[in-house]
Amino acid sequence: MNRQISRWTLAVAVAATLAGPVRAQTPEPETPSVSGNTTVHLIRLLVEQGVITEVQAQGLLDQARRDALAEQRRQPQVQEGDVRVPYIPETVREGIREEVKEEVMAQARRENWAAPNTVPDWTSRITLSGDVRVRNESRFLADDNSDLIVDFQEWNEDKYDVRLDDDTLPPLLNTRKDRENLMRIRARFGLEAELGKQWSAGVRLATGSSDSPVSTTQTLGGGLSKKDIWLDRAHIRWTPGAWSFTAGRADNPFVSTDILYSDELAFDGVSAAWRGTGMARGGGFFGTLGAFPLEYLSDDFPSDEQNKTESEDKWLFGAQLGVNWRFTDQNSLLAAVAYYDFDNIRGQGSQQCFLYLDYQTCDTDWSAPAFMQKGNTVFLLRDIALEPGNEAATAQPQLVGLASEFQLLDINLRWDTSLFRDYQLRMAANYVHNLAYDEDEMLEHSEGQIYNNFDFNGELESGSDAWMLQAAFGEGLDLKRSGDWQMFLGYKYIEPDALPDGFNDSTFHLGGTNAKGYFLGGAYAFTDRLSTRGRWLSAEEVYGQPFAIDVLQLELNARF
Incomplete structure (x- = not known):
């Protein structure tokens, strides 16, 4: 049950992270990268927990890198001590939220942890026909x-x-x-x-x-x-x-x-x-x-x-x-x-x-x-x-x-x-x-x-x-x-x-x-x-x- 809760927590966390701007704590290097931010860690945890696949995770990372590069080109040259806030478009955030939601809910239905104890366990092992x-x-x-x-x-x-x-x-x-x-x-x-x-x-x-x-x-x-x-x-x-x-x-x-x-x-x-x-x-x-x-x-x-x-x-x-x-x-x-x-x-x-x-x-x-x-x-x-x-x-x-x-x-x-x-x-x-x-x-x-x-x-x-x-x-x-x-x-x-x-x-x-x-x-x-x-x-x-x-x-x- 703890593992099921953690999956829900991770799914909600990544959705919340992608829904709004993430503020970098240190100046970014010259080449845009998302490898060290909180979003990447959450995505990787979702993969480890089996909520999303490696292919889906890589798609999220690639999209984040592209958005970061586009944002950098629109912004003035970053100086030492500056704080930069990357921007993720609303359409991208909405698509990610829906995709993660569908994956999590599908797994919840398969494993009966969306609403536990509502269906007896034996029913999943019995097939009736006539x-x-x-x-x-x-x-x-x-x-x-x-x-x-x-x-x-x-x-x-x-x-x-x-x-x-x-x-x-x-x-x-x-x-x-x-x-x-x-x-x-x-x-x-x-x-x-x-x-x-x-x-x-x-x-x-x-x-x-x-x-x-x-x-x-x-x-x-x-x-x-x-x-x-x-x-x-x-x-x-x-x-x-x-x-x-x-x-x-x-x-x-x-x-x-x-x-x-x-x-x-x-x-x-x-x-x-x-x-x-x-x-x-x-x-x-x-x-x-x-x-x-x-x-x-x-x-x-x-x-x-x-x-x-x-x-x-x-x-x-x-x-x-x-x-x-x-x-x-x-x-x-x-x-x-x-x-x-x-x-x-x-x-x-x-x-x-x-x-x-x-x-x-x-x-x-x-x-x-x-x-x-x-x-x-x-x-x-x-x-x-x-x-x-x-x-x-x-x-x-x-x-x-x-x-x-x-x-x-x-x-x-x-x-x-x-x-x-x-x-x-x-x-x-x-x-x-x-x-x-x-x-x-x-x-x-x-x-x-x-x-x-x-x-x-x-x-x-x-x-x-x-x-x-x-x-x-x-x-x-x-x-x-x-x-x-x-x-x-x-x-x-x-x-x-x-x-x-x-x-x-x-x-x-x-x-x-x-x-x-x-x-x-x-x-x-x-x-x-x-x-x-x-x-x-x-x-x-x-x-x-x-x-x-x-x-x-x-x-x-x-x-x-």
């Missing part, structure tokens, strides 16, 4: 779609009974009846706190109709009932220099698109990101490593047996290298290559289990995925023993698991260029290949229990590749300023086992894999923080039974 989206969504399904598309997520939740003499159908998706004008909302509120040098923490809450990992959107209605709030983010971050280490539940640390990871997907685990510099025009190389637990086996599995199963956990390991190259002032290229290993997510066939003896689980039930959308090849996990003498009536509640392993190569390219009249063009491409895909090995591993993705001849019909092309044109493609706008167009192609179907965009073909089609739309910013967007997405199956879905979305987006 957004609200209101969307009208319509889903149009073709009349000739197959009406036998199984909902495997619900199948696993209900443990569907597959007895051959049971006429009950498995859980089926709606494939033919439109859903029009669904009013939907998304609200997110986040907090970021500075914890000291290089450390921070973040928390975010969000809406959501369920605990689905790929969407925080919630459909309105429900008898006007209140809506759910979920913990969407919770992380601690350490940022020493070019590195950033994050632990907890955080944003996607990789450069990717929504054919692989939904824009709303959070990553539980740890990641390390490096952002290099050194390239011309601010570009540089970057890299990311991450380890993310997908599922932990329950401590007491199986709960109805004495012998418990050892740890069978599922993980995602990822590594990415890339470059952000700005090769001219109007052109930049982002290129990234990544490898993702989805460890232990493949289904495992069980040993024979005797559910008719009132056991509730089989030994590999843990290998059923926690969340699925649709598209991946699946097989029956349980080898259920039939009750002797009552084979036809023996219940056979089944679970399904993924038939393929997933080790993904992911390549992303994005080119941005500035055109005439501040217009911008962005071209993007993404290619994903499942290096672990092997049809023969999938059939062998499942022991003939694959349930879906067969053609009419009984041959497995799947694939290991996915790709996307997209172009956007407009003014201010990030929609950060009032009047910014964009138009976009793209095409996606996702084979059934190119990637896990549980983590990608939930809107295109209503989520999952085994989908191809186009999307287009536009967006406009009404203000710096309010924009509108419209999208049309048209998709159909790559293989198998006909299944075409069109989606129309019209929305308002607000951020704060």
Whole structure:
């Protein structure tokens, strides 16, 4: 506080000194100089205290020397014993006063010593953010779609009974009846706190109709009932220099698109990101490593047996290298290559289990995925023993698991260029290949229990590749300023086992894999923080039974 007061004192003193004449105590030398007067000392003290810069101080000294020389030329020859009063013009004094005042007040506001204790200290370390989206969504399904598309997520939740003499159908998706004008909302509120040098923490809450990992959107209605709030983010971050280490539940640390990871997907685990510099025009190389637990086996599995199963956990390991190259002032290229290993997510066939003896689980039930959308090849996990003498009536509640392993190569390219009249063009491409895909090995591993993705001849019909092309044109493609706008167009192609179907965009073909089609739309910013967007997405199956879905979305987006 003493130092703050001294700064004010110095600022006032120099302003007062410059406001009026300064009387020399001894005769001046022949060459005009201001090095020994009180004004110079005050200016130097202001520099030492950080109130003004060296450049500003030198400007004041130079002006004083010029004024002193002009005054000397106007005055008669100074004789020994004379006392001289230098003159500083009023305009100069006024300019100096205003400049010093602005510098001092700016520093006072930054350091909170102009009016101390009026704002709590913690508020300077907290950053709040949030957004609200209101969307009208319509889903149009073709009349000739197959009406036998199984909902495997619900199948696993209900443990569907597959007895051959049971006429009950498995859980089926709606494939033919439109859903029009669904009013939907998304609200997110986040907090970021500075914890000291290089450390921070973040928390975010969000809406959501369920605990689905790929969407925080919630459909309105429900008898006007209140809506759910979920913990969407919770992380601690350490940022020493070019590195950033994050632990907890955080944003996607990789450069990717929504054919692989939904824009709303959070990553539980740890990641390390490096952002290099050194390239011309601010570009540089970057890299990311991450380890993310997908599922932990329950401590007491199986709960109805004495012998418990050892740890069978599922993980995602990822590594990415890339470059952000700005090769001219109007052109930049982002290129990234990544490898993702989805460890232990493949289904495992069980040993024979005797559910008719009132056991509730089989030994590999843990290998059923926690969340699925649709598209991946699946097989029956349980080898259920039939009750002797009552084979036809023996219940056979089944679970399904993924038939393929997933080790993904992911390549992303994005080119941005500035055109005439501040217009911008962005071209993007993404290619994903499942290096672990092997049809023969999938059939062998499942022991003939694959349930879906067969053609009419009984041959497995799947694939290991996915790709996307997209172009956007407009003014201010990030929609950060009032009047910014964009138009976009793209095409996606996702084979059934190119990637896990549980983590990608939930809107295109209503989520999952085994989908191809186009999307287009536009967006406009009404203000710096309010924009509108419209999208049309048209998709159909790559293989198998006909299944075409069109989606129309019209929305308002607000951020704060």
